Amino acid sequence: MNQKRKAADTRELIFQAASKILIDEGLSSLTLDQVAKESGLSKGGLLYHFPNKVALIDAIFEYHNAIFEERLVQLCEDEGDAPGAWLKAYARASVEQISDPGTASLYASLFAAEEKYASAHALMRQKYVSWQQQVENCGLDPNWAMFLRLTVDGLWFSEMHQYGPPNEKQREWVVSQVMALVEMQAVK
């Protein structure tokens, strides 16, 4: 079939295909041939859209990061202007993300990729720096805000790698405790 698509649609298709491979088989199966096959393109077709593998990986990172940040912004608006709103939204977005096992394993694969792909790592480092700035300026005591961000990150980390993650009740307790501590720091 030679039905044409828009380039943007094809890229979306490629992102979906790549993500599926990362979830089902992991980073080491993310070869150009595999991605091409999974997205129904030829290798040449794939390389038309991304000049090389690094560019593809970078784009995948940007793609998933954008999804996370959009959700973050939305949750932040839901929280309104109260002190700590940003931190609460960050906690909710993080928990939401890892609650789906597929997404969790996708992120585990992405993490592995960072070791090899310096530019992807740089992107993520930069993101965390900006999130940390948000955390420090969200209306709470900066030390406490960072403390709670680290707790959320630890939760995320343990779920992502399945490192002794909490069961559902424990997770709920932790999350509600984070929220409670945000409130406490907010009124102080």
Place this chain on the structure above:
Amino acid sequence: MNQKRKAADTRELIFQAASKILIDEGLSSLTLDQVAKESGLSKGGLLYHFPNKVALIDAIFEYHNAIFEERLVQLCEDEGDAPGAWLKAYARASVEQISDPGTASLYASLFAAEEKYASAHALMRQKYVSWQQQVENCGLDPNWAMFLRLTVDGLWFSEMHQYGPPNEKQREWVVSQVMALVEMQAVK
């Protein structure tokens, strides 16, 4: 010279060489040839001690994990029998570990390896499960104990990947806050 070594000494040599490669160049440079070269052996000699790469990687994980756990046990003894002693020791051991940039980058590489090497990942998952059991039984409210473990893990995670890590003052604040909360839960 054909002075023979004991196998255990050679293995130690190999662990040192492999760790150096992981620190300086990362997982993707950890090829059998590189490890052989760095440890002054031939590839065949290396493969005499480890039948294949998976076995080598597994052994590296066990090696570094043993170092961590030894330190953990020692710090635990220093804390005595007080409630929360184990959690405090865990916090101290974790912070100690990541304070050295070399060690931090070593662990970042090891983490990347887990994605590809399932048995290494299984080992780490198992370790975290047993640590979580210790956390839950260390004399604190189990929910709070887990909460604080996650905070420590989040700190460790952010230092390891350099994801918006705290500066020295912030880190000290976080650690002392963890310790203070252990005390609070202990007396309750």
Place this chain on the structure above:
DNA sequence: TTTACTGTACCAACTGGACGGTATAGCAAA
């Protein structure tokens, strides 16, 4: 105390497959 044998430690050369990337020819819509 020589000889014959066994196990341990190590090595150099090679093989085969995977994979990133290139070259090039072709097709279809505008």
Place this chain on the structure above:
DNA sequence: TTTGCTATACCGTCCAGTTGGTACAGTAAA
């Protein structure tokens, strides 16, 4: 007929693992 895109064949490199050894240490019977 140019632009956007696809398809296939191929190349070079890297790398895990194999093969077929050598060197030497210990042991024990003759």
